[in-house]
Amino acid sequence: MESSFAPSADPLEEDIAIPGKAAGCNYDEGYRQGYYEGGEAKVERQLPPFTLLPDLTIDDVIALGIQQVTASLVPVMSPTAVCAAVIRALEQRQPLSVIRLGDGEVLTLAHDMIISVEEAKLLGPFLPYAGVTLPDTAARRSLAESIRQANIVGIPVSRHPSFQGLLFPALNQHGISHRMLRMTFSTVNYALHEQGLLYRMLSGRQLLLIGNKAAGLADVLGSRGLEVTGIITPVKGVHDVQRIIEQAASIEFDLALVAAGVAAVMICTAIAQELGKVSFDIGHLADLLVSGGTFLLPGVEVNG
Numbered sequence: 001m002e003s004s005f006a007p008s009a010d011p012l013e014e015d016i017a018i019p020g021k022a023a024g025c026n027y028d029e030g031y032r033q034g035y036y037e038g039g040e041a042k043v044e045r046q047l048p049p050f051t052l053l054p055d056l057t058i059d060d061v062i063a064l065g066i067q068q069v070t071a072s073l074v075p076v077m078s079p080t081a082v083c084a085a086v087i088r089a090l091e092q093r094q095p096l097s098v099i100r101l102g103d104g105e106v107l108t109l110a111h112d113m114i115i116s117v118e119e120a121k122l123l124g125p126f127l128p129y130a131g132v133t134l135p136d137t138a139a140r141r142s143l144a145e146s147i148r149q150a151n152i153v154g155i156p157v158s159r160h161p162s163f164q165g166l167l168f169p170a171l172n173q174h175g176i177s178h179r180m181l182r183m184t185f186s187t188v189n190y191a192l193h194e195q196g197l198l199y200r201m202l203s204g205r206q207l208l209l210i211g212n213k214a215a216g217l218a219d220v221l222g223s224r225g226l227e228v229t230g231i232i233t234p235v236k237g238v239h240d241v242q243r244i245i246e247q248a249a250s251i252e253f254d255l256a257l258v259a260a261g262v263a264a265v266m267i268c269t270a271i272a273q274e275l276g277k278v279s280f281d282i283g284h285l286a287d288l289l290v291s292g293g294t295f296l297l298p299g300v301e302v303n304g
Helices: 027-038 040-046 058-068 079-092 103-110 117-123 137-149 164-173 188-194 197-202 214-223 238-248 263-275 285-291
Strands: 096-100 152-155 183-185 206-211 227-232 255-259 278-281
Touching: 027 040, 040 058, 079 096, 079 183, 079 188, 079 197, 079 278, 096 137, 096 188, 096 263, 103 117, 103 137, 103 164, 137 238, 137 263, 183 188, 188 197, 188 285, 197 255, 206 214, 206 238, 206 263, 214 227, 214 255, 214 285, 227 238, 238 263, 255 263, 255 285, 263 278
Parallel strands: 096 152, 096 278, 152 183, 206 227, 206 255, 255 278
Antiparallel strands: none
């Protein structure tokens, strides 16, 4: 990885005192230097010899560059489109799985392939809470297969090295092209809620709630007049999936809402593939609803 304090390749600049190079520089100067190296310095290195670009900032250059690569932009589904797809599947009684890939899923998918187990553990100390103890080759393989089978895949918004910067190389390593995926953003659960689409999606459906917060979520949804026909709790990590599916098979439901860490991806896909039902990875939104950190918003009409 390129260092934030890499020396200039231009020998004419070697003796210039750059803020932040001195030993013991404070955080602000280090940040300024890193910000420079990550942006304006990259522009400098691309300029033809003996030229300047004084009238454009790095943001201007990026904006102009984006206009040149529009043909390479990959569209993702909006929250409205995701909601419409879920409602259509429910009305037509067709299987559908909506999964979301966050940092836990990305690290599980990439460990011991794109990054070492040690680095994955360092970046993801929360992974045991999310149901994965690394190394876990079986979980990595199962996760990749679930992504292949999922109908809608939530992708991280951020291009940070730990998110999109790690996810897409990991997908490629597993032989999964992003062009074969029907993608939305991984924050679609929050977006559906904030736009009043979640209530519309749940209204009039028999709901199965899966995860450690299922009982509390059942109380919240029931208080809003929604019908919960079953709960499955707890979920004991990624190797508990088959038990969950067997239990779900004995419950009458239309739509399963799953909040179960990394296991949610496998559970959602299996519900669609094996039970022929609709599943949605609601994630930490369940925690917020149960804790009172947010409240279920009234529904709006959805076309499509």
